[in-house]
Amino acid sequence: MSTPRARKALDGIPVYRPGKPAITEDHKLSSNENPYAPLPGVMERAAAELGRINRYPDAGMTALYEALAERLGVSPDHLAAGTGSVAVLFSLLNAHLEAGDEIVYAWRSFEAYPIAADLTGATAVRVPLRPDATHDLDAMAAAVTDRTKVVLVCTPNNPTGPVVTAAELETFLERVPGHVLVVVDEAYVEFVRDPAAASGLAALAAHDNVVVLRTFSKAYGLAGLRVGYAIARPAIAESIRKATPPFAVTDLSQVAAVASLEAQAALDERVEAIVQERQVMVEALRGQGWDVPATEANFVWLPLGEAALDFAAACDPVSVRPFAGEGVRISVGAPEVNAQLIALAGAWRTARGRSPRT
Template identity: 85%
Template sequence: MSSPRARRALDEIPVYRPGKAATSEDHKLSSNENPYAPLPGVMERAAVELGRINRYPDAGMTALYGALSARLGLSPDHFAAGTGSVAVLFALLNAHLEAGDEIVYAWRSFEAYPIAADLTGATTVRVPLRPDATHDLDAMAAAVTDRTRVVIVCTPNNPTGPVVSAADLERFLDAVPDDVLVVVDEAYVEFVRDPAAADGLAALASRGNVVVLRTFSKAYGLAGLRVGYAIARPDVARSIRKATPPFAVTDLSQAAAVASLDAQDALDERVEAIVQERVAMVAALRGQGWQVPDTEANFVWLPLGDDVMDFAAAVDPVSVRPFAGEGVRISIGAPEVNALLVERAAAWRALH
């Protein structure tokens, strides 16, 4: 008996694999989650929306765009929100790519990029990272052709951690044609402490072809509510909103995001605590002899090659994110869990 067939493009597209479940949520260092509870005021404002979930959400996301506008000094028509920055990326690529076009991005980078790109029917051009796990922007610029419509720059890069410098991004933007959309994915921007790091908003201020992606899932600790957004010139933001399903972000999620923006002092304290844990973990791992790339995110990367799966099993009950044949990404969690990971990493290294 025959059955309906899905698009052939799906034959080559991998299923997105979430981080491995841990014995305890506290031991889950595989999904780049924030180990802290929601910020002050978030639960209270979100709870109000529970009483009206029989109503459709505000499709115009008025309060959310208003809060982002006030925070970033841009008019509301510069924003396009969705269920996490990954969903915004899917909408953006659907709005700007079709069969025959090309998209360029570094690899290894965020594993949702090839899924989102391939669904459009466009041709993916992957440019290898440098040996130090940074973007090779010269090679990426050289990979741009007259068929290229979109380039993605992930900074800090997921899963390896390094940032793109402001100077390097500026040179890259000078080399890329104005009709190529450059997506600066800043999902981890709040954790960046390098003063030389690129600033997507600064690039957007002087370029019409830049789009910045940000999220409430990481630093703000709203991963379960799925709120991300693009910042772009109004015509580009409008194209993303057109490609986004109506009522995508619930009023509960919007309220939580706005409340999170209002809790800046508490956010700063929590992010700084995670940054300090990151610094300590990098120092400890390097002290054991690991080659850990510089990281400005809430995770570290261990390039383990063929030992990836063995290491991931050895650090149990801590769960980490293995990329078979390449490396392991380790999120920054609570201090005691980070300490346990470092202890297990030392034990594994002593045997190898």
């Protein structure tokens, strides 16, 4: 008896696995969420939209695009929004990749990349990170062929944390052919403090083939409302919008995002507090002997290899994000929960009686 069958492309695609649930939301350090409540004014503006949820959203996202355009110094036709930057990435790849094409990205990087890439039917070319958990842009440039249509550059890199420098990105862009899209994924850009770090917007200003991805999920604390966007040349932005389902971003989400943009002073204060707490975590973990890569995001990475799952289990009741055989990503949360995690990490090392690197 025959039954309907999904596309063969799905056979090798892993299911996206969210972070492990925690006993409380504060103990969830597995999903890189912002530990703060929504910014001032967001709840009030969002609540006002609840009375009209019987209406379709503004498909043109007019107010959101105007607010972003003013903030970023671009015209609205440079923008394409969707339900989180990951959904925008899916639309972008669907618009620009097909069977026979190639897409290059670093690995380990964002776990949604293989899913988004493989669904298009294109061939993924993974380039290993360098030993310090940074992108090897020389190797990535060498991996570009006449079949390459897209390259993904995640900075800061999720889940390892380091940034690509401006000098590295510029050298890379000079080597990549102009017909290849270079997607600079800046989901964590607000947390970056390294003066040498690359700027996706600066790269876009100098190169027509750059696309910048950003999100309201991390620094702005709107993970539950799903708003992300791309900044690109108008023709590229239009291609993304064409590949995005109509009414993708609700009016509730749009007004919350606009209100968040208007709360810049409060955002800056909260982000700086997270950055300071990040430094506390890095110093404490390194003080215990952990090998923690430089991080410019709202998380830290422990390259534990085969011990990743064992460590994650030992962190209970704090939820962290293990990547089997590779390492563990730990989000920066509330200070008291971070302190609890640091104590658990120290206890784990003591119980093993040897370095987790071995």
